[in-house]
Amino acid sequence: MSVQASPTLFMAAAAAVAARSDVVTLKRVARLHVWTHYGGLGEKCGRVRCCWAIGPGWAGTGASPPRRILSGRVTAEVIEHLERLALVDFGSQEAVARLEKAIAFADRLRAVDTEGVEPMESVLEDRCLYLRSDNVVEGNCVEELLQNAHRVVEEYFVAPPGNISLPKQDEQQPFSHN
Amino acid sequence: MLGRTLQEVSAALKQGQITPVELCQKCLSLIKKTKFLNAYITISEEVALKQAEESEKRYKKGHSLGALDGIPVAVKDNFSTSGIETTCASNMLKGYVPPYNATVVQRLLDQGAVLMGKTNLDEFAMGALGSDTGGSTRNPAAHCGIVGFKPSYGLVSRHGLIPLVNSMDVPGILTRCVDDAATVLGVLAGHDPKDSTTIQDPGKPFMLSSLTDVSKLCIGIPKEYLVPELSSEVRSFWSKAANLFESEGAKVIEVSLPHTSYSIVCYHVLCTSEVASNMARFDGLEYGHRCDIDVSTEAMYAATRREGFNDVVRGRILAGNFFLLKENYANYFIKAQKVRRLIANDFVNVFNSGVDVLLTPTTLSEAVPYLEFIKEDNRTRSAQDDIFTQAVNMAGLPAVSVPVALSNQGLPVGLQFIGRAFCDQQLLTVAKWFEKQVQFPVIQLQELMDDCSSVFEIEKLASVSLKQ
Numbered sequence: 001m002s003v004q005a006s007p008t009l010f011m012a013a014a015a016a017v018a019a020r021s022d023v024v025t026l027k028r029v030a031r032l033h034v035w036t037h038y039g040g041l042g043e044k045c046g047r048v049r050c051c052w053a054i055g056p057g058w059a060g061t062g063a064s065p066p067r068r069i070l071s072g073r074v075t076a077e078v079i080e081h082l083e084r085l086a087l088v089d090f091g092s093q094e095a096v097a098r099l100e101k102a103i104a105f106a107d108r109l110r111a112v113d114t115e116g117v118e119p120m121e122s123v124l125e126d127r128c129l130y131l132r133s134d135n136v137v138e139g140n141c142v143e144e145l146l147q148n149a150h151r152v153v154e155e156y157f158v159a160p161p162g163n164i165s166l167p168k169q170d171e172q173q174p175f176s177h178n
Numbered sequence: 179m180l181g182r183t184l185q186e187v188s189a190a191l192k193q194g195q196i197t198p199v200e201l202c203q204k205c206l207s208l209i210k211k212t213k214f215l216n217a218y219i220t221i222s223e224e225v226a227l228k229q230a231e232e233s234e235k236r237y238k239k240g241h242s243l244g245a246l247d248g249i250p251v252a253v254k255d256n257f258s259t260s261g262i263e264t265t266c267a268s269n270m271l272k273g274y275v276p277p278y279n280a281t282v283v284q285r286l287l288d289q290g291a292v293l294m295g296k297t298n299l300d301e302f303a304m305g306a307l308g309s310d311t312g313g314s315t316r317n318p319a320a321h322c323g324i325v326g327f328k329p330s331y332g333l334v335s336r337h338g339l340i341p342l343v344n345s346m347d348v349p350g351i352l353t354r355c356v357d358d359a360a361t362v363l364g365v366l367a368g369h370d371p372k373d374s375t376t377i378q379d380p381g382k383p384f385m386l387s388s389l390t391d392v393s394k395l396c397i398g399i400p401k402e403y404l405v406p407e408l409s410s411e412v413r414s415f416w417s418k419a420a421n422l423f424e425s426e427g428a429k430v431i432e433v434s435l436p437h438t439s440y441s442i443v444c445y446h447v448l449c450t451s452e453v454a455s456n457m458a459r460f461d462g463l464e465y466g467h468r469c470d471i472d473v474s475t476e477a478m479y480a481a482t483r484r485e486g487f488n489d490v491v492r493g494r495i496l497a498g499n500f501f502l503l504k505e506n507y508a509n510y511f512i513k514a515q516k517v518r519r520l521i522a523n524d525f526v527n528v529f530n531s532g533v534d535v536l537l538t539p540t541t542l543s544e545a546v547p548y549l550e551f552i553k554e555d556n557r558t559r560s561a562q563d564d565i566f567t568q569a570v571n572m573a574g575l576p577a578v579s580v581p582v583a584l585s586n587q588g589l590p591v592g593l594q595f596i597g598r599a600f601c602d603q604q605l606l607t608v609a610k611w612f613e614k615q616v617q618f619p620v621i622q623l624q625e626l627m628d629d630c631s632s633v634f635e636i637e638k639l640a641s642v643s644l645k646q
Contacts, residue, residue: 086454086499087480090490095493100618102497108443112520120516120522122345123574124332130374144277148465157463164474
């Protein structure tokens, strides 16, 4: 048995599942797939796949999404990078086109001569920032604050496991998990 | 009673012509009748009646808190209100109930104001009719025939205002007349230890003096604001206003704000960048919407944010992140900050040359019908509609839109006055003089309420067009 479980086995299963499930949906849905493969010592390594269902016609066909074929500044790499940084997906070709337009719009700033001009961070830059003295004057509102969270255990906000990064685009497989 | 100014209503309450509870009930009744307008996201009926009852007790004892005691107010739904849902009109904050009041809300309540509810807005205030980060206290005011005032940046606390662009956001005040705006400003302005971007002077209430002599005034007319897209009607009102000042003895001169045409682009970069940062807090963990995905933190954040934000918000976050990328930071973000300084300097130069107040249009035309409006996307609309109001936010200056006249279609049109930084009182004094000269017709709410049968027809039409 190879160190990594054979990807082809999973791909076949994936394609079968994709063909069955209603992947073609107009509503954008994040779908997660857990693909485990075994390391040399038999350890499980859970890798999370995230596949945005980007609209009708793509998932399950094995074709790459149109967004890989681009002109202009917003390359596939940039898209991937931005989606990871922003943790917000483009979701459609229109969104990519909108970004390209936004960049083209912003490019108009090049026409302005800013030689020797300092960037302005705040209109109040000439004033001294007010600083409070470092004394505790309020707090003790744990219960109120915890009330707004969906998942809480005792005094903790509960998060899913961390240190699992979103998958790269070329590793995405269009199959759904349990 | 509901169509009167704040000061008139306040006087009526003091004299016992109407009680706070009666006033509150009338207000609630009108809100219900106009529900099809979808102006309110949350109507805080119980809270309002309770506050009205307390106000009534105070009036009976002769211990009213001031001009705002018993006055119905509404607050945009991006201001935190303790115990009352605050959503920013976004799925991301659906069901979010803040445990605290924004400072401005607290200051209104401390004066006895009665909170009727939370009003609607574009999601996270990102539309052309958004919050006063780009003009959206003044733009809607101009379209609706009321006074829309944007104070100087730093005068009014932003604590509790869910931020869009921290360096430009300002709570805006919408009232029927300039005096009312001054009354409210007197309550809201002043240092807040919870907002370190407020200036250190404490606030105090003030009364606007009535100008009788404008001969010492110098009014500036920025030539770059005369754009081809400006409707001829608005242009003519602007021109008439300038002539009015001149005929009363004021000095009216043409001035130049050379970088005006770059203000929208500059805003676009700075706004999307700050938005990308500000929206990062919405991850589903501590508050707000959370999706069901549990496999990893990043996956949960990503799905939560996709479900919680609409296209406009997501588009701005992505654009902002693009401009903030290492390879783009200097060419876009820093560049925009430099252009911002040039824009702010334009105003400084003009005010240093002896101009007291600038007079400009507020909007390109009267309000555009909904079906016409939605033909262009959000960024195009913002770029077009905020053209007169945006630069003011870049420079942090005070500005006020005053209704001037009804258009040929019978829709209101407003004009904008821009003042020097922290000279809000002077600005409002000039605006008050102008308001008195212009005598814009007072809204006849009684006719509106009596005409309710036709309202149900409008209701059907409104819901049809919204579905398209």
